[in-house]
Amino acid sequence: GNSVTQMEGPVTLSEEAFLTINCTYTATGYPSLFWYVQYPGEGLQLLLKATKADDKGSNKGFEATYRKETTSFHLEKGSVQVSDSAVYFCALSLSGGYNKLIFGAGTRLAVHP
Amino acid sequence: GAVVSQHPSWVICKSGTSVKIECRSLDFQATTMFWYRQFPKQSLMLMATSNEGSKATYEQGVEKDKFLINHASLTLSTLTVTSAHPEDSSFYICSARDSTGATDTQYFGPGTRLTVL
Numbered sequence: 001g002n003s004v005t006q007m008e009g010p011v012t013l014s015e016e017a018f019l020t021i022n023c024t025y026t027a028t029g030y031p032s033l034f035w036y037v038q039y040p041g042e043g044l045q046l047l048l049k050a051t052k053a054d055d056k057g058s059n060k061g062f063e064a065t066y067r068k069e070t071t072s073f074h075l076e077k078g079s080v081q082v083s084d085s086a087v088y089f090c091a092l093s094l095s096g097g098y099n100k101l102i103f104g105a106g107t108r109l110a111v112h113p
Numbered sequence: 114g115a116v117v118s119q120h121p122s123w124v125i126c127k128s129g130t131s132v133k134i135e136c137r138s139l140d141f142q143a144t145t146m147f148w149y150r151q152f153p154k155q156s157l158m159l160m161a162t163s164n165e166g167s168k169a170t171y172e173q174g175v176e177k178d179k180f181l182i183n184h185a186s187l188t189l190s191t192l193t194v195t196s197a198h199p200e201d202s203s204f205y206i207c208s209a210r211d212s213t214g215a216t217d218t219q220y221f222g223p224g225t226r227l228t229v230l
Contacts, residue, residue: 004156036221041223042223043117043208043220043221043222043223043224044206044221045221046219089156100159100162101147101157101219102156102159103158105154105155
């Protein structure tokens with residue numbers, strides 16, 4: 001079946017540290033891949049996306065590269081800030097659009113000064 | 114970005130009663146809305162796809178008679194949990210699809226926490 005696995009949290013980092021949150025997927029066909037972020041008390045927001053192999057999605061200093069050979073879409077940021085503290089969800093969609101998102105369990109990130 | 118609201122944000126009810134949760138797209142029209150359920154420390158699980166003016170499409174294993182979905186307008190979808198039981202306690206999240214602009218984007222509501230006593 002189709003599924004997304006991401007690293008368990010919480011991830012605790014100091015400000016300006018390097019962030020990696022691992023995400024791997026299993027899918028039939030060619031999925032689109034997404035990272036969503038949920039700040040405390042708010043709804044999920046699309047952070048970045050990639051629709052085909054080798055695409056790199058980027059936004060707000062975050063990056064993720066669609067790796068078909070390793071079925072991965074790891075999220076990275078070179079220097080995190082306290083304001084990045086949130087829950088991050090990796091997701092895939094097989095329709096190529098925004099239908100039927102399949103989510104990972106989410107990874108909580110806590111950044112302290 | 115676009116805003117999706119949910120009401121109520123949390124609700125406590127007695128076993129056997131029904132609870133209605135509203136999902137509204139505040140500044141765009143959404144022909145498609147989605148309802149998800151999230152258990153603690155687990156993934157968001159898609160329950161159903163709600164299309165304006167037609168019947169919802171439920172995912173396998175989701176009881177359509179228990180989770181009634183109505184999408185009567187382009188800005189409102191409702192989820193009614195009928196005859197709720199403690200095992201229905203969960204976090205319910207809706208999203209609305211904005212496919213009118215250059216980017217086809219799904220916007221999420223903040224969620225509704227349901228506790229059934």
